[in-house]
Each structure stands twice: as structure tokens, then as C-alpha cells.
Amino acid sequence: MKIAKRMENLSPSVTMAITALARELKAQGKDILSFSAGEPDFNTPDVIKQSAIKAIEDGYTKYTAVEGITETKQAIINKLNRDHGLEYSLEHIVVSNGAKHSLFNLFQLLIEEGDEVIIPAPYWVTYPEQVKYSDGVPVFIETDDTTSFKVTAQQVKAAITDKTKVLLLNSPSNPTGAVYTKEELLAIGEVLKGTDILVFSDEMYEKIMYNGEEFTAAASVSDDMFERTVTINGLSKSVAMTGWRFGYIATPKTELVRSMIKLQGQVTSNVNSITQHAAITALEGHADADIxxxxxxxxxxxxxxxxxxxxxxxxxxxxxxxxxxxxxxxKEITDNSMKFCEQLLEDKGVAVVPGLAFGTEGYFRFSFATDLASIEEGIRRIKDFVENN
Structure with missing residues (x-):
């Protein structure tokens, strides 16, 4: 048996390596505290679960349209208009099995061999892997904490070549929590004017904002940005629906939407019908108090x-x-984040994800989507580890 050559483009997951080691140590009876998970520790709100139960009882258990049922797509349209003043139609929306699936579809549709995708680093681990799997070339723009982990319009301009197909933005960011302001997005938009470059705007964490900061949707800052932006979103993070697998795209480019429906129709077909009905409740704002x-x-x-x-x-x-x-x-301690995280896990039973996994050495990602007592104990162990090594 010979595995297809395209699989050589995919790198092993550093996150999974840490997770596997944590699982192994836990099986040995060790006390492990994990801060590597990218999902809320809260349960899905009851109002959404009740909608799912009702959908089952009402018999909504059949195939749906590949791109999603009309009611769910309309709820997405209403949500984007209510939250950001954006105007879409039913032919502008596709519902997929999570935002990761939405991204995969997009890259498969648009990226050909040698096409470049600009990705600010640190980045979510999946971005460059999907680009490479699609025979594209990830082009990274480096950032760090001195720039609040955000790229400037000038950096974007410098990264553009005649092969650039997409600029991928993630705000709020996984793994840094960075958020782009309206002014920053406008400046980036000015750089893109006159080009055919698309913006993929991953806005999965838009509802999780702090210190009174307001979220700005990339598509909302100008008419030009609206036309070139594909908004990618879902309900996994904001409404604690990670296991339900609900993501969607919104774009005025109907040709792109039609192609995405064609591809998805031959791969997964529709998203779980029960999830789609439950999503309407979330999108209409009935879980806002829980959020x-x-x-x-x-x-x-x-x-x-x-x-x-x-x-x-x-x-x-x-x-x-x-x-x-x-x-x-x-960085003051080590430039080898993988070694730091492996040793921290083995010595203190604390699992965090090395910055290497996100394309930036000298850092680790710590998820605080877990209870406060565990957070305090975990940081105490990290402090002890640092002071004694």
C-alpha cells in the first residue's frame, strides 16, 4: 500500500503530541492539569439543547439542502445584519461541518499549485496545513507581543506578490487573543484595493471580548472589503457547541458559493439536521444571556x-x-518551547501548547477555558517549575 503523495504536505500535529503525552502520563496515574484545550468548559445552553430535542421529536431527521436549510441560513443573515450591519442573501451563505470544514472547502476551491496565502504568525495550527494540502504556499508575517501580535498594512503590502491569492485574518486570534480595530482593518483594506486578493476573516471568537472592547467584522469596514471578504464563523466557541459541528461562510461572491455547494455535496452533504435547527435558536439570540x-x-x-x-x-x-x-x-528562559512544554508536563503534570505549534518560538499557549481553581494551581506549578529549573 502506498499513501498518496499529497499527505506528505501535512505536518504532524504538535498539539496532538502534547495531548498524547498527557494522556499517557494520566494513564500512569499522574495528576495532570490540562490547559491545551480550545473549547469552553461550559455545557451548551439549555435553550439550545431543548431546541435540538424538539427538532428530533418533530421529525427533522432527514437530509437537508447541502448548503443548509433556509431557516438556518436566514438566521445567519439576520445575525450578520443585526451585529454588523452586513447585508447578505440566501445565495451568499453556506453551512458546513464546523469552521475548519468551511476553510478546507475554500482552500480546495481556490488554491492551485504555487498560489500564496498570507498568514500572520502566530496562527491557528490548521491554517498553513490546509494551504499546503491544497498545493498552496503559506507566506507568514511575523508578529510578537511588542506589536500586540497584529500585522500592519505595511507588512501586508510587503508580503504581496503576483502569486498572492488570499490574506487570512483571525480576530480575535487563536492563540494570542489579538483583535483588529476598525482603523487597522481599513488600512489593510486600502492596501488590497485594486487587487484580486480575497480576505478570509475567521471571526469564531467574536462574542468573547474583554475590557469593553468592541469587535469589528472585516467585511463591515468598507464596500471594497465587503466585496473581497469571505466571513468564516460558527457557534463552537461563543455558545459552547464544539461537538455540534456548525460553521458557515458568508460572501457576496455567488460563483464561490455555488462551487462550494458542489464540492460539499460530493464530500459530506449537509450538516447534521438537528444541529441546524438548534443553531437557529443560538443565532436568533436566545442564548445571549448564557454567552x-x-x-x-x-x-x-x-x-x-x-x-x-x-x-x-x-x-x-x-x-x-x-x-x-x-x-x-x-524567551528569557528558553527558545525551545517544545522542550519546555514536554518537561513541564513530565515534571509538574501541566499541559500547555508550545509556541512552535503556532509558528512562533519562545512562547506557549495557555487556555483559561477551565475552572479558576485549576488555573491557579496550574500557574502555581508553572511558577515552581520555572524557579527550580
Whole structure:
């Protein structure tokens, strides 16, 4: 048996390596605290679960249209208009099995051999892997905590070549929590004017914002940005629906939408019919009180975690504006984040993800999407590890 050559483009997951080691140590009876998960520790709100139960009881258990049922797509349209003043039609929306699936579809549709995709680093681990699998070339723009982990319009301009097909933005960011302002997005949009470059805007964490900051959708900042932006979103993070697998895209480019429906129709067909009906409840705002409850809990944890890390000599972290991660700077200690994280796990039973996994050495990602007692104990162990090594 010979595995297809295209699989050689995919790199092994560093995140999975840490997770596997944590699982192995836990099986040996060791006390493991994990801060590597990218999902809320809260349960899906009851109002959404009840909608799913009702959908089952009402018999919504058949195939649906590949791109999603009309009611779900309309709920997405209404949500984007209500939250960001964006105007889409039914032919502008495709519902997929999570935002990761949405991204995969997009890259498969648009990227050909040698096409370049500009990706700010640190980045979500999946971005460059999907680009490479599609025979594209990821082009990274480096950032760090001195620039709040955000790229400038000038950096974007410098990265553009005649092969650039897509600029991928993620705000709020996984793994840094960085959020782009309206002014920053406008400046990036000015650089893109007159080009055919698309913007993929991953806005999965838009509801998880801190310190009174307001989220700005990339497509909302100008008419030109609206036309070139494919908004990618879902319900996994904001409404604690990770296992339900619900993602979607919105774009005025109907040719792109039709092609995506054609591809998805031959791969997965529709998203789970029950999930689609439950999603309507979330998109219509019936779980907004639950979203705010979770956001406040994350904010409290964030403030305690940031202060605790910055009290450790040799470690620092800037305050994230959104999402539920800290990207912790360990450059004073080591430039080998993988070795640091493996040793921390083996010595202290604390699992965090090395910055290497996100394309940036000298950091680790710490998820505070877990209970406060575990966060405090985990940071205490990290402090002890640093002070004794």
C-alpha cells in the first residue's frame, strides 16, 4: 500500500503530541492539569439543547439542502445584519461541518499549485496545513507581543506578490487573543484595493471580548472589503457547541458559493439536521444571556491568570482583547518551547501548547477555558517549575 503523495504536505500535529503525552502520563496515574484545550468548559445552553430535542421529536431527521436549510441560513443573515450591519442573501451563505470544514472547502476551491496565502504568525495550527494540502504556499508575517501580535498594512503590502491569492485574518486570534480595530482593518483594506486578493476573516471568537472592547467584522469596514471578504464563523466557541459541528461562510461572491455547494455535496452533504435547527435558536439570540455569563467568567479568569503569570520572574504575557488564551512569553528562559512544554508536563503534570505549534518560538499557549481553581494551581506549578529549573 502506498499513501498518496499529497499527505506528505501535512505536518504532524504538535498539539496532538502534547495531548498524547498527557494522556499517557494520566494513564500512569499522574495528576495532570490540562490547559491545551480550545473549547469552553461550559455545557451548551439549555435553550439550545431543548431546541435540538424538539427538532428530533418533530421529525427533522432527514437530509437537508447541502448548503443548509433556509431557516438556518436566514438566521445567519439576520445575525450578520443585526451585529454588523452586513447585508447578505440566501445565495451568499453556506453551512458546513464546523469552521475548519468551511476553510478546507475554500482552500480546495481556490488554491492551485504555487498560489500564496498570507498568514500572520502566530496562527491557528490548521491554517498553513490546509494551504499546503491544497498545493498552496503559506507566506507568514511575523508578529510578537511588542506589536500586540497584529500585522500592519505595511507588512501586508510587503508580503504581496503576483502569486498572492488570499490574506487570512483571525480576530480575535487563536492563540494570542489579538483583535483588529476598525482603523487597522481599513488600512489593510486600502492596501488590497485594486487587487484580486480575497480576505478570509475567521471571526469564531467574536462574542468573547474583554475590557469593553468592541469587535469589528472585516467585511463591515468598507464596500471594497465587503466585496473581497469571505466571513468564516460558527457557534463552537461563543455558545459552547464544539461537538455540534456548525460553521458557515458568508460572501457576496455567488460563483464561490455555488462551487462550494458542489464540492460539499460530493464530500459530506449537509450538516447534521438537528444541529441546524438548534443553531437557529443560538443565532436568533436566545442564548445571549448564557454567552454573557460565559464571557464574564472568562474575563475573571483572564485577569487572574495574566497577573499571576506576570508575577513569575522570567515570564510575561500581554492581556488578550478576546478569545480565551494567553500567549505566554518564555524567551528569557528558553527558545525551545517544545522542550519546555514536554518537561513541564513530565515534571509538574501541566499541559500547555508550545509556541512552535503556532509558528512562533519562545512562547506557549495557555487556555483559561477551565475552572479558576485549576488555573491557579496550574500557574502555581508553572511558577515552581520555572524557579527550580
Amino acid at each position: 454573557e455569563m460565559m464571557r464574564k467568567a472568562f474575563e475573571e479568569r483572564k485577569e487572574i491568570a495574566v497577573k499571576s503569570f506576570n508575577d513569575i520572574e522570567g515570564i510575561s504575557c500581554i492581556e488578550p482583547q478576546g478569545a480565551f488564551y494567553l500567549f505566554v512569553n518564555i
